[in-house]
Every structure is written in structure tokens, then in C-alpha cells.
Amino acid sequence: MLSSGKAGVVVVHADRPTQTQQAQATAPQPTNPQLTVPQQVAKFKQLLQQNNWVGTALMVRHGQVVYYQASGYANVAKKIKNTTRTQYLINSTQKSMTAAIVMKVIANGQLNMTDRLSQWYPKVPNAKNITIRQMLDMTTGLEGPTATTKKALPAAKEATYLSQHLIFNAAKSGKWDYQSINYNLLCGIIQKKTGHDYQWWYEHEFVKPLALRQTSFSYQQSLTKSPRLAVGYAGNPKTNAIEYRRTKATDFTAGKQTRELGSGNLYMSPLDLFRAEAAICTGRIVSTADVNQLRTPGSTSSYGGGVYNRPTGYTIANGIGYGFSDMFVISNDGQNGLVLLSNLWRPKGQDQMFFYHLSQMEAFHQW
Template sequence: MNNQTLLIVLFTTLLFSCTENKKSTQSTKQVPTNYQVKIDSLLEAYDKNNKFMGSIILSKNGKIVYKNAVGFSNIKLNQKAGIHTKYCIGSVTKSFTATLVFKAIEENKLKLNETIESYFPNIKNAKKITIAHLLQHRSGIPSYTKDKWFFENRTQYISPRKMVSKISAYESNFEPNSKGEYSNSNYFLLSLILEKVYNSSYNNLLQEKICIPLQLNNTYVGKEMNPNESYSYTYDDMWNEFPKTNLSTAKGTGAIVSTPKDLNTFFESLLSGTILSEENLQLMKDVKDRFGMGLFRYTINDRHGFGHRGRIDEFRATSIYFAREKLAFTLISNGATIDINGVYQEILKLYLNDTPIEISENDVKKFVGVYVSQNEPDEKTVFIQDKNVLINFIKNEFKEPLVYKGNNRFVLEQMYAESISFTFSADGKQMVFEQSGNTWKYTKE
């Protein structure tokens, strides 16, 4: 795959992936810093205009540096959201499930390369599908959440046997390990495998292996509504409660209830290497076709992190840990009328104080033109200009504005893939294309 094709694939991925409580709950003895004031103001504006309800926490070196909650957790009871409000976290559950699988591997209960026919003999290609394929969404098993049957029955209890029967009836989407395709079926099956090899419930394993050691006191598999749990809401002139999915249908793919604080603790512990061996953590982080094993890779303003996002009902959750910065971030929403991806990116930019570096229109002009690869003469990349913004024009189809980083370097920021860097010579006649440690040299026509 050449560089520009890679760029289009990654850009297309990006296209298709998104009163008292209004004030930061910092101690009254602390003077709010600049980023705290800015983030508070942003969230107050969202809350006032019915754009967002939920909770946010940032932790640096394990210590909370920002926390806030806006909106309601229970509108019927006029109950405001607080920093200890618990939310359904949807597919962020998958990171817990993957961690439990690797714990099982370390305890010689499972092997990555073992196939699943002994657990689910009726699933198509069961003799070819491995534990690793399930973890990395490379099994070819269709996602049951795309089945009309699921949405017609999601608010009811459905037994694991019934769920497996439904999943087993699906024809395979592709040959196992030939590509990656996100499927909730994979992690539902992994949770059942864990229950079988340990002869214990998924929730008991979650508590024993992760929550109790890390003191995650507000993290568990959801069932009945517990105190301080939030409902989720849609908005149509007013907030309306969304019918709750029965979490029996989610299990290890999306059944966990938690708080932002607990999620920050979990991801910081996992990604700093205190839960799993270094070898197994690296396996979780190795990305193929956009998927790690229970983790996504995030890039925000040249900063690289790992985590997961989730959605169930009208809940949206995102947790990311940036190892270099030792920064953990979690946002969970129980109602939003705006793109949650945009919300958390803006919050992170305010915290990180990533203000744009200015460049003049005249200086941008030097970098406008067609650049040809020195190794592959047929490969070209095009840059155009909009005032003082340099734009990468990809295959005459996609126009993506670049962020100026100084020293003639521009970056294409991508949320779920590595940033792409373009560094020009001072006269604009040479350019270096860089991504994931690989570099390619170009010359202007």
C-alpha cells in the first residue's frame, strides 16, 4: 500500500468512526488554573444549551487535576449528576474483558492460538477462529448488535444459550484472520469462555482479578439500577429517558457500569504495566486493521495514547491514557446532541494548552504545489492553500487542513491512527512525509 493510499484509508476511517454542579469540583482552597476556567466555561455552555450531560476526569501521575459533572443523572427525580455518578460504559467493557483473557493466559487457563470449536462447535469456522482472532476482531463472526432481532428484544433478558444460538446461526463475513471488522459477538463469546475456564461468573472474575486489587469500588456488571446510577437521555425540545438495554445481552462486550475515576485508575494501571506482563500488554497494543486486542490507538495533537470508546443506549464513554504524559482522561455522557469526539478533543486541547502556532499567508505559499516521491516517481502528494492554512489535497477528492507545528512542519491529526507529519525545507522545494517512524522524501515538481 503506497503512502497516499494509506492516507486515504486512515482519513476515511476518521470520517466514519464520533449552579453548583456546573462548576469544577476543585477544593475551594485552590485557585482554579487557566485550563480549569476554560473547561468549566465550555461545559457550562454545553449544559446551558442542552448539548451535553455527563462527567469528566483528568488525572496526571495518578492524581486528579480536573473533574466536573453537568446535567442530570435522573431527571424524573431532579437528581443532578455528580463526580461519583455511575454510568453504563458500553464497549469500554471490552478492555476489561481483554485484560481478563490475558490474565487467564498468564494463569495457563487459555492460549491465544487455541481455537474455539471446543466452546462453540456450531459457530461457522469455529475450527479456524482463535482466541486472538476474537480479541482483535478478526474472526469474521457478524456482530449480533446489527441484527434486527437484537433491537427488537434488547430490553428483555436473553439467556447466554439463546445468544450463542443466534450468533451460531450467522454466516461468516470473511475468512478468519483475513481482515479486521468490529463485532460485539467476539467479546460476548470471550466472556462466556472466561466463565467456563474459571467456572465463575464474569462479574466475579471482574471483581477478583481487577476491581478488588485496584480498589475500583464503583465498577461492576450492571443488572438492576443501583443507587447513584444514571439513566440515559435523548433530546427533542426536552430530555427524554431512553429505554434501557437489558445488560444480559451485553456481558463482556458492554455490560459494565463504572465512574470516570475508576476508569482512569484502570487504564493508567493497565497501560503503565501493573496488571499484565510487558509482553502481553504489548500484544494488546499491537494494532492490525485499526484494532488492538481490547484497545484502540489514539493520536491527539501529536500525542499518542491507548484506550477504548463505548456506546450503549444514549451513553457515550471514552477513556484514553497517554503514557508519555502520564495523563489519563475519561469522559462519560448520558445525553448529548453534539459529537462527543469533538467534546473530549476540545477538553484535552484546553488542558494541554495546545494553541496553534501562527504562520503568514506568504509563508504558506512556499509549500503549495505538487510533490513527487523520490523513490516512487508515480506517487505524488498535493498541497493547496486557504489563506494562512495549508491543505493536503488527497487524490483530488479529500481536502484536509493541516496544523502548523513550527519549523516548517505541518501535521494531519487523526484520532484513531498515528498523526501524519509533513516537514518542508525552508525554500519549500523538499518535503519529508513521516508516519509511525517511517519517512519518505519528496521533491516539488
């Protein structure tokens, strides 16, 4: 159990590999730790300040929370500040937990890695040649969706709708191509196979067993009324200055919320997110042997099971969308890591490069 120490170009969603994701396959060799934990905390805090950080940041060392602080506003109009209990849209970092749920269904004997997409969505192009394993690894050649509904749809209908609005790119079949549609369809498959939708599985595997108190699906709360949920903003497109702007890119409509099925419609606090990821790493969701199988990269990208896998025993994930940007990096034993969740997206990509820098420091012990 984690405990608190005393130290206190517009995109809508990340369906394309970012500079961060592309760079993670060619990382430098690890170096030895140079700083003590208090010095690491001080350095972390300094880096956050230099980056004009807005959001909530968490550092965990040896299973203990050594830094957990928030800055900026969760809701400018209502003058509500971000806190350690604020929930942020976690975007694509959700895929790690979705992959774990799929692996749980496989471990239960209800699915196999070699099962074909055509068993559930036969009209998807090339579905007879696409396996569950390929969907988890994002090597299917599927792209999309090409359309989004205006209204929210139940999970089963959403997955069916998305299956009808995608394309198959034969040139990318068998090659890594970051496309959320793979995880959207996996959610539809587990519902068709087990009779329970994605939210049921998430609540039974994560929320209830781990007592996650600061976690909710976007469609469970009013994005404009709940003080618990941060509002997404866009910063100044030309500078790194703190500026809270509502734009079309930050508009998380009802249709978009269900369109991000299993791939980016969860709100969490950093501590809840770390607890969930630590539970995966330590075998609380599925066995560590299953985790190792799930997270074995299926391509040269190092991507496997919703995360990027570092050779020094760390996993990394990041996401961006609707005014939010986020990342986590966690050791495979669940004892050390960072989580940064922000509700102020900088259009020039400052946050993504900042995340990459921090993930390098953490995963390669460069503190």
C-alpha cells in the same frame, strides 16, 4: 494511587465503527505542549461548557486529579443531579477490561492466542479458522447478533445464545470490522475454560484489588430505583440543546443488558474507570509485556486489546448506546488522561465529534 487536587438514524449499541473510530488511524503529528496544567484545566472546562456538556468529566495530570466535575441530571423524574459519584453505562469502553481479563487467562496458561473458536463453539461458521487473537483484534468476519432475548440470561447461556444468532461474512475475514460479538464469545470461552464467569473474573481482577466503589453490572441494580445509576436520555435530534428524552433507543431492557456481555453492561464513575485503565497500563492486571502484546494492533485500524493505540504513547476508547456516550484517553504510563461519561446522547453525533476533538488534543499534546 490517584488523589484529588484542589481544582475542582438511531443506534442501540456501537457495533459499527463510528467516525471517531475510523478517523483514529489517520491522526496528525504531535505538537509540543503549550499550556500549563491550570491553563489546560481552564481550557477543558471552557470546552465542556461550549459543548453543553451533561455528565461527569475527569482530567488527570501527573497522577493527580486536577478536574472532576458533574453537570445535568442523573434522573430528571426524581430530580437527582449528576455528581462525581454517579455511575454511567460505559458501553464499549468496557472491552478494554474484558481484553485484559482474557490476557490474564492466557498469562495463567489456560488459553493461547492461537486457540481456535471451534474448541468451544464448533457450530459457529468458520470457527475452526478463527483464533483468540483475531477475536481480540476484531478481524474474524463474525457479525451480529441477529436476535436478542427479552429476558436476562446467565453468562454461559447468553454466550451460547449469541453463538447461535450470528453470521460469518467471508469478505471481512482477516479485516478489521468492529463487532461486539467477538468479545461476547470471549466471555463465554473464559467461563468454559476456567469454570468462572465474566463477572467473577471482573470482580477478582478489578473490583476487589482496586477497591472500586462506584462500579456495578447493569443487572445488579434497578435502573429506575438506584440513585447511584444515571438514567440514559436522548437529546433533541435537531439541535445541541439540553433536552432529556426517553426513547426506544434509550431502553436498556433485561435482555439487552446480558446481550452486552463483556462489551457494554458495566456502570462506573469516571474515577473508577480511570483507575481500572491505569491499572492495566501499569501492569497491575497483567505484566506490561503482556499488555504490549495484547494491544499490538492487528490491523491498520490501530485497534488492539479493546483500545485504539496512538503512536505518542496514549490509548483511546469510546462508546455509545442506550442514551449514554463515553470516552477515555490515557497515557501508557497511567499518569495522564481524560474520562468523559454522559447520560445525554445527542442523536446528531455531537458528542462523538467532541470526544474525537478532545482525544486529539490529549493524545497529541495539543493543549
